[in-house]
Amino acid sequence: MEPTNQPNASRTVPEPTLRRLPLYHRFLKGLAEQGREFVSCTMIAEELGLDPTQIRKDIEVTGAVGRPKVGYVLTELTAAIEGFLGWNNINEAFLVGAGSLGSALLGYSKFEQCGLSIVAAFDADPAKVGQRIHDKMVLPLEKLPNLAQRMGIKIGIITVPAAGAQKVADLMVEGGVRAIWNFAPLRLRVPENVIVRNEDLYCSLAALSQKLAQALEQEKKNEGEVIHAAR
Amino acid sequence: MEPTNQPNASRTVPEPTLRRLPLYHRFLKGLAEQGREFVSCTMIAEELGLDPTQIRKDIEVTGAVGRPKVGYVLTELTAAIEGFLGWNNINEAFLVGAGSLGSALLGYSKFEQCGLSIVAAFDADPAKVGQRIHDKMVLPLEKLPNLAQRMGIKIGIITVPAAGAQKVADLMVEGGVRAIWNFAPLRLRVPENVIVRNEDLYCSLAALSQKLAQALEQEKKNEGEVIHAAR
DNA sequence: TAGATTGTTAATCGATTAACAATC
DNA sequence: TAGATTGTTAATCGATTAACAATC
Numbered sequence: 001m002e003p004t005n006q007p008n009a010s011r012t013v014p015e016p017t018l019r020r021l022p023l024y025h026r027f028l029k030g031l032a033e034q035g036r037e038f039v040s041c042t043m044i045a046e047e048l049g050l051d052p053t054q055i056r057k058d059i060e061v062t063g064a065v066g067r068p069k070v071g072y073v074l075t076e077l078t079a080a081i082e083g084f085l086g087w088n089n090i091n092e093a094f095l096v097g098a099g100s101l102g103s104a105l106l107g108y109s110k111f112e113q114c115g116l117s118i119v120a121a122f123d124a125d126p127a128k129v130g131q132r133i134h135d136k137m138v139l140p141l142e143k144l145p146n147l148a149q150r151m152g153i154k155i156g157i158i159t160v161p162a163a164g165a166q167k168v169a170d171l172m173v174e175g176g177v178r179a180i181w182n183f184a185p186l187r188l189r190v191p192e193n194v195i196v197r198n199e200d201l202y203c204s205l206a207a208l209s210q211k212l213a214q215a216l217e218q219e220k221k222n223e224g225e226v227i228h229a230a231r
Numbered sequence: 232m233e234p235t236n237q238p239n240a241s242r243t244v245p246e247p248t249l250r251r252l253p254l255y256h257r258f259l260k261g262l263a264e265q266g267r268e269f270v271s272c273t274m275i276a277e278e279l280g281l282d283p284t285q286i287r288k289d290i291e292v293t294g295a296v297g298r299p300k301v302g303y304v305l306t307e308l309t310a311a312i313e314g315f316l317g318w319n320n321i322n323e324a325f326l327v328g329a330g331s332l333g334s335a336l337l338g339y340s341k342f343e344q345c346g347l348s349i350v351a352a353f354d355a356d357p358a359k360v361g362q363r364i365h366d367k368m369v370l371p372l373e374k375l376p377n378l379a380q381r382m383g384i385k386i387g388i389i390t391v392p393a394a395g396a397q398k399v400a401d402l403m404v405e406g407g408v409r410a411i412w413n414f415a416p417l418r419l420r421v422p423e424n425v426i427v428r429n430e431d432l433y434c435s436l437a438a439l440s441q442k443l444a445q446a447l448e449q450e451k452k453n454e455g456e457v458i459h460a461a462r
Numbered sequence: 463t464a465g466a467t468t469g470t471t472a473a474t475c476g477a478t479t480a481a482c483a484a485t486c
Numbered sequence: 487t488a489g490a491t492t493g494t495t496a497a498t499c500g501a502t503t504a505a506c507a508a509t510c
Binding site for chain 3: 271272273283287288291296297298299300301302303
C-alpha cells in the first residue's frame with residue numbers, strides 16, 4: 001500500500017484543477033533539483049501567484065497527504081500528481097496533419113514525460129506520406145482507422161486545416177479513438193463518449209486582444225479624467 | 232449613429248464569453264455564405280451545442296440588438312461581434328522564436344482577419360536571423376525593445392523554449408508591449424499592467440488525458456457491475 | 463391572433479476564497 | 487510551548503441556466 005489516500009478519481013475533478021496540477025508539478029521538479037525535501041502550499045502559492053487554499057484543494061484530489069507545520073514531502077507530492085494525471089503509464093497517440101504545426105508537435109519530446117507518445121503521423125497529401133518527421137513516419141490518412149484499431153490507439157491529435165478536420169475526426173472515431181486534441185479552428189461533431197479538447201487559437205487571440213483594447217481604452221479614459229480634475 | 236446600442240465595453244466581460252464570440256462569428260460567416268438574412272440564438276445554440284440564453288447574454292455585450300420572433304440581422308450581428316472584438320482595426324505584433332511553432336504561427340494568415348498582424352519575427356540564434364519566414368524578416372532579438380518602442384507594438388508572441396522565455400518577456404516589456412501571447416511552458420513574471428495569455432500545451436494535455444483515463448476506468452467499472460448484476 | 467424569440471430578472475450551480483479547528 | 491500549516495466546513499463570488507414578461 002502507498003502512504004497516500006486513495007485518489008479521488010471517482011468524482012469528476014474540476015477542469016481548472018486539472019490545468020493547474022501540471023504547474024505545481026513543474027515547480028516541484030525545480031525544487032527537487034535544488035535539493036529541497038518539503039514544500040508547503042504557501043510556497044507554491046507565492047511562486048505561482050495563486051491562493052494557498054486553492055492549491056490545498058487541488059492537491060487533495062491527487063490523494064497526497066501533508067503534515068501540519070511541515071507541508072508535503074516533495075517526492076511524495078510529485079509522485080501523487082504524476083500518478084493522478086496518469087503520467088506513469090504512456091498513452092500512444094496518432095497525429096494527423098504533417099504541416100508546420102503538426103511537425104512542431106511531433107518534436108515536443110517532453111510530451112513523453114506527460115504520458116503521451118505520438119507514435120505516427122498521417123497526412124492526406126501523398127507528397128508528405130513516406131517522410132520521417134522527428135523520427136516518426138508519415139502514413140497515408142486512409143490507413144488510420146485500421147491501424148488505430150489494431151494498435152489500440154485512444155488519443156488523436158488533429159493539426160489539419162479546418163476544412164479537413166471533421167473527416168479526420170470521423171476516421172479517428174472509426175478507429176476507436178476516444179480523446180481528440182483538436183487544433184483545427186472548428187467544433188467537431190463526435191459521439192458523446194469521445195472527449196474533445198479544442199485548442200482554438202482564434203478564440204484565445206480574441207480574448208487577449210479584447211482585453212488589451214479594453215485596458216488601453218480604460219487608461220485613456222483615466223488620463224482624460226486626471227487632466228480634467230487637475231484644472 | 233449605428234443601429235446598435237453602445238457596446239458594454241466599460242465593464243469587464245467574462246473570459247468564457249470572449250472565447251465563445253469567435254465561434255458565433257465563424258458560424259455567422261457560414262450562414263452569410265448560404266445567403267441567410269436573419270439568425271436566432273436558438274439556431275446558433277443548436278449548431279454549437281450551447282444554451283440559447285447563454286448566447287443571448289454573450290451577444291448582449293457586443294451591443295447587438297435583435298427583434299423578437301425574428302432574431303438578429305445577420306450582417307448587423309456579425310459587425311457587432313467584429314467591432315466588439317476589435318477585428319476592424321489591426322494590431323501589429325512581434326513574434327519571438329523562429330522555430331517550428333513560431334514558423335507555423337507566422338503562416339496563419341487568418342490572424343489578420345482577427346485584427347492581428349505579425350509584422351516581424353525575432354530570434355537569438357544568429358543562424359536564423361536574416362531569414363524570411365512566410366514573408367516576415369527574422370531579426371536579432373536584441374533589436375526588439377527599440378523597434379517595438381518606435382513602432383508602437385503592443386502585442387508580443389513568445390514561441391521560444393521555456394529556458395529563454397522570461398528574458399524575451401522582459402525585452403518585450405522594455406519595448407512597451409502590453410499583451411503577451413505565451414506559448415512557452417512556464418508562467419512569466421511581468422508588471423501588472425501587462426496582460427499575459429498562456430497557451431500551455433502541457434496543461435491542456437494533462438486535462439485531456441486525465442479525463443480519458445477516468446472515462447475508460449469508469450467504463451471498466453460499469454462493465455464489471457453489469458457482469459456482476461447479471462449473475 | 464398565436465407563437466417564436468428577445469431581453470431581463472431570479473435561481474442554480476460550481477469554483478474560489480475565507481474561517482477555523484486539528485496538529486505536528 | 488508557540489506558530490505555521492494542513493484539512494475541512496462555510497461564505498462568497500461569478501457564470502450558467504431557468505423563468506417569464508414584452509413584442510414583433
